[in-house]
Amino acid sequence: MNRKKGNILVVDDNEEILWSLNQLLKSEFENVYTLKSPNQINDLLTKQQIDVILLDMNFSAGVNTGNEGFYWFNKIKKIEPNIVIVFVTAYGDIEVAVRAMKEGADDFITKPWDSDKLISTLHNFVDLSHSKRKVKQLKASQSVLQEIYPDMLGESQAILQVKSTIQKIAATDATVLIQGENGTGKALIAYDIHKHSKRKAEPFVHVDLGAINENLFESELFGHVKGAFTDAKEDRIGRFEAASDGTLFLDEIGNLSLTLQQKLLHAIQTNMLSKVGDNKLVPVNIRLVCATNKNLKEMVANGEFREDLFYRINTIIIESPPLRERQNDLILLANSFLKEISNKYNKTGLKFSSTAIKKIEQHNWPGNVRELRHAVERAVLLSASNIINPEDLFPAGITIKKRESGSTKLEDIEKEAILAAINNQNGNLTKAAAKLGISRSTLYLKIEKYGL
Numbered sequence: 001m002n003r004k005k006g007n008i009l010v011v012d013d014n015e016e017i018l019w020s021l022n023q024l025l026k027s028e029f030e031n032v033y034t035l036k037s038p039n040q041i042n043d044l045l046t047k048q049q050i051d052v053i054l055l056d057m058n059f060s061a062g063v064n065t066g067n068e069g070f071y072w073f074n075k076i077k078k079i080e081p082n083i084v085i086v087f088v089t090a091y092g093d094i095e096v097a098v099r100a101m102k103e104g105a106d107d108f109i110t111k112p113w114d115s116d117k118l119i120s121t122l123h124n125f126v127d128l129s130h131s132k133r134k135v136k137q138l139k140a141s142q143s144v145l146q147e148i149y150p151d152m153l154g155e156s157q158a159i160l161q162v163k164s165t166i167q168k169i170a171a172t173d174a175t176v177l178i179q180g181e182n183g184t185g186k187a188l189i190a191y192d193i194h195k196h197s198k199r200k201a202e203p204f205v206h207v208d209l210g211a212i213n214e215n216l217f218e219s220e221l222f223g224h225v226k227g228a229f230t231d232a233k234e235d236r237i238g239r240f241e242a243a244s245d246g247t248l249f250l251d252e253i254g255n256l257s258l259t260l261q262q263k264l265l266h267a268i269q270t271n272m273l274s275k276v277g278d279n280k281l282v283p284v285n286i287r288l289v290c291a292t293n294k295n296l297k298e299m300v301a302n303g304e305f306r307e308d309l310f311y312r313i314n315t316i317i318i319e320s321p322p323l324r325e326r327q328n329d330l331i332l333l334a335n336s337f338l339k340e341i342s343n344k345y346n347k348t349g350l351k352f353s354s355t356a357i358k359k360i361e362q363h364n365w366p367g368n369v370r371e372l373r374h375a376v377e378r379a380v381l382l383s384a385s386n387i388i389n390p391e392d393l394f395p396a397g398i399t400i401k402k403r404e405s406g407s408t409k410l411e412d413i414e415k416e417a418i419l420a421a422i423n424n425q426n427g428n429l430t431k432a433a434a435k436l437g438i439s440r441s442t443l444y445l446k447i448e449k450y451g452l
Contacts, residue, residue: 006126007031007049011038011072012056012088017111021054028119029126038072045079051129052084052122054109057096070103077104082132084125149191153336154329158321162189169316170196177313178291180320181430182440183370186291187251189320194247199287202246207239210252217260219276222267228277240273240284248286253313254294258306265309288313291320323365323372333369334360337376338388349386359390366428418446 006029010021018034025032033044038059044050053076057069073085087100087108100108106125109118152159169176170193178186187206194204212220219228223238240248256264267273268288272281290313299305323330334352342350352360356379365371379392417436425431433443 005030006051006123006129007033008052008054008122008126009033009035009041009044009048009050010054011035011041012054013037013059014056017056017088024115025119025122029122038068041072041076042079045076045083050080050083052086052125054086054088054122057087057089057100069100073100073103073105082129084129084132086121086125149188152185152188152192153333154326155332156321156326156328158325159329162318162321163192165316165318166192166196169193171198173287174315175288175313176290176316176318177296178289178318178320179296180291180293181322181368182293183368184320184322185369186293186320187249189318190247190249190251190289190291193289194249194287197247197287199246203243204247204249205239205243206249206251208251210255214257214260218263221264222273222275223282224276225278228275232277235275238273238275240267240286241282243286244284246286248288250288250290252292253290254292254296254299254305258304261306261309265306265312268309268312323368327361330360330365330372331357333372334376337373338380341373341377341380345380347380347383350380350383350388351386352388353390356388356390356393359393363394364427366430414446418443 008025008029008031010018010025010032012018012021012034013036015036018036022032022034031048033048033050035041035044038055041053055069055072055076059068069087069089073087076083076085084106087105088111089096089100089108090111106128107121109121152163154160166189176190176193178189180186190206191204194200207221218224219232219236219238221238221240223236223241224232225235226232250264267284271285272283274281296305296310296314300307300310323333334357338350338352342348360372367374375393379388383389383392418432421432421435422429425435429443430440433440436443438446
């Protein structure tokens with residue numbers, strides 16, 4: 001049996017009609033609200049999400065022009081433009097009801113009504129309401145996504161190769177694995193695939209697998225039902241279901257344990273999932289894009305990544321190039337970031353000095369595009385004039401400070417080890433982190449902690 005869904009609001013000055021409709025509909029829909037006076041509509045709509053409103057056309061005794069209904073119809077549409085409104089009218093007022101349809105009402109029913117037909121009509125309109133809400137959310141989310149994932153800039157051979165591959169495979173449903181260092185823009189590539197695909201009008205769901213607690217993995221990806229565990233106070237859909245008909249982007253897939261890899265593989269192979277606490281299988285239809293900064297082939301060889309999952313996700317492999325291989329794009333990207341960030345902080349008219357441009361071109365950019373953007377943002381904030389100089393872009397060089405003789409403080413030892421590793425690797429933070437045996441993100445945290 002399907003679970004009841006949909007919230008219905010009935011507005012009518014006749015208490016018998018309100019009671020009758022409430023009795024008829026309460027077993028069919030999640031919630032049925034009734035109001036005798038339309039003056040209370042605004043207050044209710046601010047507190048409850050209503051799918052369909054059954055609105056009487058006349059509220060004053062002896063009046064049958066329908067003008068009161070039209071007044072409240074227009075008032076409701078100003079509050080909730082996408083809400084579904086069905087007028088309720090007497091049989092003799094068909095001409096008024098037809099006018100209502102021309103005015104934009106979704107439908108009308110006449111008194112007395114056919115109960116089965118009314119229920120069926122309202123179920124259809126609940127689905128319509130959900131569709132309208134989804135379209136509205138998608139339009140809003142796409143606008144936000146375009147800000148989060150702007151167009152990929154670049155004219156270098158490396159980035160043109162990426163764009164060419166995207167053009168070839170975007171329209172297909174082939175799984176894609178994006179490989180590359182941190183900060184190279186793997187998420188931008190994933191979104192570019194989505195927005196050029198046949199699924200572009202559907203959701204794009206970005207999941208950072210490295211940020212999900214292992215105990216919550218199944219709940220986050222597959223969802224759960226109310227009561228499945230202590231804090232499961234209501235049903236929740238997972239990321240797979242949220243991305244259905246669209247694109248699911250699994251970032252940092254190399255961080256998954258072998259146990260979680262098996263659970264992920266099963267969902268990908270079957271296109272089915274079961275929510276935590278529920279045995280029912282839910283079909284999903286996704287286009288899968290994954291990304292990693294790790295060498296999955298080596299991980300497979302070392303028994304750290306499942307071979308079957310590796311081949312399931314890498315129908316197409318795209319290499320996200322590091323910034324050091326995009327020399328022709330450096331100034332283009334820097335100027336784009338400068339314009340964007342200057343507008344953000346209302347500091348217009350800024351430009352790079354010739355020495356700053358030279359330093360940008362000479363720097364190795366171990367943190368890739370992300371590091372370049374952060375450097376430009378810092379320069380915009382610190383620059384005392386309209387000209388950005390090298391010292392605005394780059395902090396003072398790191399030098400090793402000799403530890404006080406006899407000091408055995410753990411923090412002093414750790415700080416010295418970090419400084420030494422960075423200097424020994426000529427500022428390459430990826431290599432420095434590897435030398436220290438920690439992740440790059442941990443190294444960044446340590447640098448911030450010690451003010452390096």
